[in-house]
Amino acid sequence: MRLETILWAGVAVYFAVIGVIYMSIGGDPAGTSVLLTATGLGGLVAGWTWDWGRRHGERPEDRGDTDAEDSTGIVGVYPTESLRPVALAVGLTAVFLGVPIGSWMSMVGLAIVASQVLLLVRDLDT
Amino acid sequence: MTTTDPPRHTGDDQPRIFAVDEFVDSEHRGTLPRSVAGWLTTTDHKALGVAYIVTSLVFLAIGGVLAGIIRAELARPGVQVVSEQTYNGVFTIHGSVMVFLFAVPFGFGLANYLLPLQIGAPDLAFPRLNAFSYWLYVIGGAVMLLGFLSDGGAAAFGWFAYPPLSGESGSPGLGADLWIISVILTGTSGTLTAVNVIATVTMMRTPGMTLFRMPILTWNLYITSFLVLLTFPVLSGALLMLEADRQFQTAFYDPVRGGSPILWQHLFWFFGHPEVYIVALPFFGVVSEIVPVFSRKPIFGYKGLVLATLAIGALSAAVWAHHMFVTGEVEVSFFALTSFLIAVPTGVKVFNWIGTMWGGSLSFEAPMKFVLGFLVTFVGGGITGVMLASPTIDFHLSDSYFVVAHFHYVMGGTVVFAVFAALYFWWPKVTGRMLSERLASWHFWLLMVGFNTTFLFQHVLGREGMPRRVVDYEPIDSYERWNLVSSIGFVILAASMVPFLVAVVRSLRSPPTEGADPWEANSLEWATTSPPPHHNFTWLPPIRSERPVFDLRWIDHEGVGVSGVGEAWQARQGHDARWLPLHRYSQQPEHEPRAESRPVVRDPLDGEERR
Amino acid sequence: MEKIDAGSMRTPTLPPPLTDQAESVERAWNVFLWIGYGVLALVVVLVLWVVVRYRRRDDRLPRQTHYNIPIEITYTAIPLLIVFGLFAVTFVTVRAIEDLDDEPDQVVEVVGYQWSWEFTYPDAGVTIVDVEDDEDPVLVLPASSTVRFDLESADVIHSFWITAFRFKRDMIPGSASSFRVDIGDTTGWFPNTGVCAEFCGLDHARMQFSVRILPPDEFDAWLAAQPTGRPVTGLADIGDPT
Numbered sequence: 001m002r003l004e005t006i007l008w009a010g011v012a013v014y015f016a017v018i019g020v021i022y023m024s025i026g027g028d029p030a031g032t033s034v035l036l037t038a039t040g041l042g043g044l045v046a047g048w049t050w051d052w053g054r055r056h057g058e059r060p061e062d063r064g065d066t067d068a069e070d071s072t073g074i075v076g077v078y079p080t081e082s083l084r085p086v087a088l089a090v091g092l093t094a095v096f097l098g099v100p101i102g103s104w105m106s107m108v109g110l111a112i113v114a115s116q117v118l119l120l121v122r123d124l125d126t
Numbered sequence: 127m128t129t130t131d132p133p134r135h136t137g138d139d140q141p142r143i144f145a146v147d148e149f150v151d152s153e154h155r156g157t158l159p160r161s162v163a164g165w166l167t168t169t170d171h172k173a174l175g176v177a178y179i180v181t182s183l184v185f186l187a188i189g190g191v192l193a194g195i196i197r198a199e200l201a202r203p204g205v206q207v208v209s210e211q212t213y214n215g216v217f218t219i220h221g222s223v224m225v226f227l228f229a230v231p232f233g234f235g236l237a238n239y240l241l242p243l244q245i246g247a248p249d250l251a252f253p254r255l256n257a258f259s260y261w262l263y264v265i266g267g268a269v270m271l272l273g274f275l276s277d278g279g280a281a282a283f284g285w286f287a288y289p290p291l292s293g294e295s296g297s298p299g300l301g302a303d304l305w306i307i308s309v310i311l312t313g314t315s316g317t318l319t320a321v322n323v324i325a326t327v328t329m330m331r332t333p334g335m336t337l338f339r340m341p342i343l344t345w346n347l348y349i350t351s352f353l354v355l356l357t358f359p360v361l362s363g364a365l366l367m368l369e370a371d372r373q374f375q376t377a378f379y380d381p382v383r384g385g386s387p388i389l390w391q392h393l394f395w396f397f398g399h400p401e402v403y404i405v406a407l408p409f410f411g412v413v414s415e416i417v418p419v420f421s422r423k424p425i426f427g428y429k430g431l432v433l434a435t436l437a438i439g440a441l442s443a444a445v446w447a448h449h450m451f452v453t454g455e456v457e458v459s460f461f462a463l464t465s466f467l468i469a470v471p472t473g474v475k476v477f478n479w480i481g482t483m484w485g486g487s488l489s490f491e492a493p494m495k496f497v498l499g500f501l502v503t504f505v506g507g508g509i510t511g512v513m514l515a516s517p518t519i520d521f522h523l524s525d526s527y528f529v530v531a532h533f534h535y536v537m538g539g540t541v542v543f544a545v546f547a548a549l550y551f552w553w554p555k556v557t558g559r560m561l562s563e564r565l566a567s568w569h570f571w572l573l574m575v576g577f578n579t580t581f582l583f584q585h586v587l588g589r590e591g592m593p594r595r596v597v598d599y600e601p602i603d604s605y606e607r608w609n610l611v612s613s614i615g616f617v618i619l620a621a622s623m624v625p626f627l628v629a630v631v632r633s634l635r636s637p638p639t640e641g642a643d644p645w646e647a648n649s650l651e652w653a654t655t656s657p658p659p660h661h662n663f664t665w666l667p668p669i670r671s672e673r674p675v676f677d678l679r680w681i682d683h684e685g686v687g688v689s690g691v692g693e694a695w696q697a698r699q700g701h702d703a704r705w706l707p708l709h710r711y712s713q714q715p716e717h718e719p720r721a722e723s724r725p726v727v728r729d730p731l732d733g734e735e736r737r
Numbered sequence: 738m739e740k741i742d743a744g745s746m747r748t749p750t751l752p753p754p755l756t757d758q759a760e761s762v763e764r765a766w767n768v769f770l771w772i773g774y775g776v777l778a779l780v781v782v783l784v785l786w787v788v789v790r791y792r793r794r795d796d797r798l799p800r801q802t803h804y805n806i807p808i809e810i811t812y813t814a815i816p817l818l819i820v821f822g823l824f825a826v827t828f829v830t831v832r833a834i835e836d837l838d839d840e841p842d843q844v845v846e847v848v849g850y851q852w853s854w855e856f857t858y859p860d861a862g863v864t865i866v867d868v869e870d871d872e873d874p875v876l877v878l879p880a881s882s883t884v885r886f887d888l889e890s891a892d893v894i895h896s897f898w899i900t901a902f903r904f905k906r907d908m909i910p911g912s913a914s915s916f917r918v919d920i921g922d923t924t925g926w927f928p929n930t931g932v933c934a935e936f937c938g939l940d941h942a943r944m945q946f947s948v949r950i951l952p953p954d955e956f957d958a959w960l961a962a963q964p965t966g967r968p969v970t971g972l973a974d975i976g977d978p979t
Contacts, residue, residue: 003337004328007436011352014440022444026457030392031447038356038443049328060333067694068246068666070333078249078661081167085254089261093269093311099373100303120254210939284936290910291893291938381911387894388909421791427804430813452896452934453907454914458835462827466820470813476780477812483787487799490788498784505780509773512820516827518765518834522903525896525934590750591900593934596942600929604750686798 001053001062008049011042084123088116141682146642146653146675149665155558155638156657169253172658174260175239176556178231179549181264185227186545188271192220194620197580201613203601213597214282215301219270221285222305225401226312227267229541233408234259234319236548237347239556241323243651244341246332246669248661251325259315259322266311273301281305284595286394287368289379289387294372306369313358313365320351320358332650334669334694338432341649341672342425345432346411349439353404356443357397364393388455395446403442406536407435409544410475413497416551417479418673419647420494421486427478428672434471434478441468451517452524458517465515472508476501491645492566496547499574504539507532510585528588534581542577546570546626551645558638558656565629572622579615583608648673668694752901752927755950757919758834762903765830769823834904838917842882849888849895849908849933852940855968862965872970873945876931879956880924885917896935899948901927905934924950 019035026032060070091112098106158173159165168174195216199207208216238256242249250256273280278299283292287305290296327348331340340348367378368390377383379390418425425431444464447456479501488494510532513519523529546569553561587608592599599605643652652675654663667678670690677687681695754760791799846857854874856865867874876899878884888897890908898905906916926949933944951959963969 001328011440015443018444022460025460028392028447028456030389031396034360034393034396035443041356045324061331061335064334064336064339064670065690065694066333067668067698068333075248076330079169079254081164082169082254082257083167085169085257086166086261088258089265092262092314093265093307096307096310097269097304099307099369100300210942214936214939214941283938288894288935291936296893296938381909385911387911421799422793423799424801424803426802427809430804430809452905453909454835454916455909455912458831459828462831463824466824466827467817469820470816473816474809474813478809480780480783480787481805481808483791485799485802486787486791487793487795487797488788488791489793498788501784502781506777509777512823513766513769513773516765516769516823516831518762518827518830519769521834521905522762522766522900524905525898591898591930591932593898593932595936598942600945602750602929680798686801 001049001056001059003062004049005046005053008042008046012039012046013042015039015042079123082123084116084120088113088120091116143683144678144681146667146678149667150642150653150655151664152641152655154659155655156659158657167257169249169257170660171238171242171250171253171256172556172662174256175235175237177260178235178238178263181267182228182232182235185223185231185267189220189223189228190620190623192216192223194616196220197613197616199597200599200609202610203599203606205598208597210597211279211282214595215274215280217595218282218284218305219273219280222270222281222309223267224537224541225285225405226309227263227270229405229537230316230401231263231312232541232545233347233350233405234263234316236343236408236412237319237323237351240552240651241326241344241347242330243654243658243662244344244649245327245330245335246650246663246666247326247330248663250322251330252322255318256322259318262311262315262318266308266315269304269311270308273304276300276304278302286398287390288394289368289371289390290381292368293380294375303369303372306365306372310362310365310369313362316354317358317362320354323347323351324355332666332669338429339669339672339674341411342414342428342431342435343408343411343649346407346414346435349435350404350407353400353407353439353442357400357404360393361397364390364397388450388453391450391453392447395449396443398449399446400439400442402533402536403438406540407438409500409540409548410435412544412548412551413479413500414475415647415649416493416497416547417482419551419645420489420491420497421483422646423482423486424648424671424673424676425478426481426484431475431478434474437471438468441471448515448517448520451520462515462517466512469508469512469515476505476508491550492561492563492570493547493551493645495566495570496543496550499570500539500543500547502539503535503543503577507535507537507539511536523588525594526588527584527592527594530594531581531584531588534584538577538581542573546573552651553633554640554644555651555656555658557633558640559633559636560640560644561633562629565625565632568625569622569629572618572625576615576617576619576622580612580619581615583611587612643675646679648676650674653678668698670694750929752930753923754903755901755921755923755927755948756904757921759901759903759918760921761830761833765826766903768826772819772823834916836917837915838883838885840883841885841917843879843884844887845876845878845884846887847889847897847908848891849897849937849944850891851893851938852933852944854897854931854944854946856946858960861960861963863960863963864968866968866970867946868970873931873947874970875947875949877949877951877956877959878920879953880920880950881922881953882956883917883919885915888914888916893937894935895933895937895944898932898934899930900932901930901948907935920950924952 015035015038019032019039022035023032060066091109094109095106095113098104098109156172158176159168195208199213238250276299278301280301281297283297283302292302327344370376371378371380377385379385379387381387414425414431441464445461445468447461448465450456451458514523514529514532550561550566587605590604592605599609640656642655653667667674668691671677671688677691680686681691754763844859846859848855853867856874856876865874888906888908890910892910894910895908896905897908902918906914908914928947930948931946933941
């Protein structure tokens with residue numbers, strides 16, 4: 001995870017630098033705020049990859065000399081067909097559309113979203 | 127680092143040239159869902175990738191029809207084809223559809239289909255989240271178009287939706303709200319896809335696939351996803367504030383009550399400029415995949431390309447107010463400098479692509495033709511971009527047809543030519559069939575002529591003083607002449623789509639007979655059947671460079687592929703001469719309905735013996 | 738002083754640069770244009786060369802060159818130098834364009850609204866408007882003078898673009914904005930030079946104005962002769978444009 005950490009830490013450093021430069025000459029609080037908060041975006045991912053790398057060490061895909069046999073066993077768990085995604089999308093759309101159209105639609109949408117989230121939690125098996 | 131030229135043709139005593147078809151079973155090709163229920167519930171990245179691409183091409187057609195209305199109206203002075211209000215909605219939705227519903231989702235479609243294949247993964251990291259992204263996109267896109275059916279018509283404030291025009295009093299009417307909600311939904315869709323891509327690239331590469339052995343397309347999709355994470359939420363936030371102004375009487379952007387229209391512009395363009403790189407970067411990746419294959423050389427300067435793309439991504443977040451030079455309220459020198467700087471890594475990429483072709487053995491099948499079309503159009507657009515980066519020049523040319531010409535040239539290079547390059551290149555992988563080269567030639571040349579005729583002289587119109595977003599213009603000689611030429615060009619451009627559509631229909635009517643690697647290509651998607659089976663791979667070559675399939679092809683030849691591949695190959699032979707089948711469950715019947723998730727298991731040795 | 742004869746509608750669309758700032762923009766434009774042509778020509782020539790010279794002739798695999806650091810550095814450094822040069826040109830010219838003069842010869846207040854313009858000469862108390870649906874308003878200016886424009890919008894964002902000045906400035910409601918130009922010696926009538934350049938709704942395409950540049954003494958006379966109690970409209974009050 002070393003390279004990933006370096007990349008995302010680089011993102012954080014870049015935005016810190018450019019954010020400070022822009023803060024001093026830009027005269028624009030909006031742009032300054034987004035640039036400086038972007039430091040957090042890079043830092044969040046860099047922190048996670050650093051911590052994960054620290055706890056799990058080197059992986060076969062971090063090394064240049066490994067082959068497929070080095071990752072035997074369960075590679076991952078992948079959900080198969082599911083109705084949750086399309087139903088959730090309909091529900092979330094209804095929530096938003098209710099704002100101009102009428103709160104009844106948002107209520108319907110919320111009901112759909114809530115039921116789908118419950119079903120999703122039930123479906124989770126990891 | 128270079129190698130000597132080996133001979134191509136082999137006899138019995140010559141070193142072998144390996145083909146992937148020897149190791150994968152082309153009798154068991156993958157399939158797409160076959161029923162409506164199958165499509166509604168699929169979480170397979172390949173099915174969703176196809177869905178994204180087909181949907182985005184439908185939106186391309188819709189955007190194209192809207193463009194046709196624009197060019198029909200502007201062919202002659204006077205308002206003849208549609209009313210003024212309708213026209214304003216037409217160009218607003220044209221731009222919005224092309225950017226939000228075609229260009230970006232097509233890139234996500236490529237990410238969906240190709241990224242797991244290119245890194246040797248069975249799917250994206252979060253398949254249900256992926257499906258959720260797709261449905262949000264389709265439904266959100268439909269919501270935008272529903273505006274045409276509403277009382278006041280579709281949103282008619284331009285694709286940047288500047289308040290106060292987009293506010294409650296400027297644009298009363300449901301169409302505007304539908305537009306805002308649509309962009310929030312599709313933006314959320316994109317953000318979630320970006321999360322998926324970053325998680326997949328970080329956690330699901332196959333052994334040996336270090337970051338610097340990933341294909342350039344994967345790198346570009348990775349960096350694009352970072353830009354999406356950075357900017358889509360900003361747009362969603364700004365849109366929520368706009369909708370609040372419209373529906374809940376807040377005053378974020380309303381100057382009468384202390385709000386700031388300039389605030390919208392900063393937030394919108396902080397998203398809006400990286401957005402165009404979000405559109406472009408995947409297609410730079412497409413070009414970086416195609417050029418090496420048709421030049422029979424590795425991509426020139428791989429690390430330089432990665433660095434250049436990182437620089438483009440970084441700089442793109444610091445140039446936004448070059449869209450605001452003419453407000454007089456931004457620090458023009460800072461943004462002029464960053465805008466000039468971003469031209470440098472972009473230019474480096476162009477020279478890397480030329481460097482790949484230099485000294486190569488070039489062939490010009492359809493993907494390569496369209497890549498060359500991309501190169502010329504994109505560079506033209508890039509040059510006018512450098513002009514616009516200068517406030518001195520931009521004070522005159524901003525908001526004129528010069529800008530319209532500029533962005534159509536950069537967009538034309540990327541989402542027109544490179545889209546078709548991608549379609550022609552990966553068509554055999556996705557469908558198991560080829561597209562007709564003859565029809566592709568007609569498509570390409572008509573597009574070249576049509577595209578340039580439509581947009582080249584719009585530079586002149588802008589210089590001469592024609593503003594953008596106008597339903598009509600003064601009956602002045604040069605305005606009439608160049609608008610008419612542009613509209614004629616559009617007819618040719620539209621006509622160029624016909625050979626493509628014919629080729630698609632003909633191809634889909636023929637049986638799938640292509641093997642795993644019809645182009646003799648480089649990356650891992652060509653190491654499996656066409657189409658790939660469920661969970662993608664039953665076998666993988668050893669990975670010692672960014673071109674594992676190329677390295678495999680020349681494994682018997684000294685010094686062609688990178689060092690280390692030969693040793694890895696030998697090590698495999700030591701395992702009782704049995705191949706390493708992967709993903710045992712992928713040989714199960716496809717799409718059995720199951721309620722729960724199933725593990726994907728990699729077995730080191732199996733009873734099967736395959737040679 | 739050079740007088741431009743407008744003649745009929747078939748005037749050259751882009752008037753010559755009428756201000757010092759516009760001339761500086763034109764000089765910068767020429768630099769950018771010719772460098773742009775040069776870069777485009779270079780890329781086109783390289784692509785054509787490569788396409789002809791390295792066309793596939795046989796099945797041999799070419800030399801598999803992966804990188805060449807000196808070449809890559811060169812084609813990074815040279816564009817970097819070029820853009821620094823372009824930035825320098827920009828930096829110098831922009832400061833001159835954005836500079837506000839403390840004491841302009843004339844101030845004009847411009848109000849943009851959906852969908853026309855109002856020009857006020859504050860010291861003289863004269864306001865020019867348009868004749869609704871009939872004629873565009875006319876902006877009358879003195880030659881060989883410094884003029885400051887104070888812009889504001891009455892409703893949505895508009896943009897004040899005089900193509901002959903090679904300059905535009907957005908008018909954002911809630912913020913006033915100013916810029917200044919040094920008008921040169923050229924006098925004349927420029928009917929198509931003023932447009933609104935920021936989409937502002939239904940009749941955005943109709944929001945034009947004309948510009949009339951008079952010699953300074955004629956301008957003073959004209960301004961003094963305008964009525965102050967009511968808005969001034971149309972060509973009739975400004976005299977025969979030709």
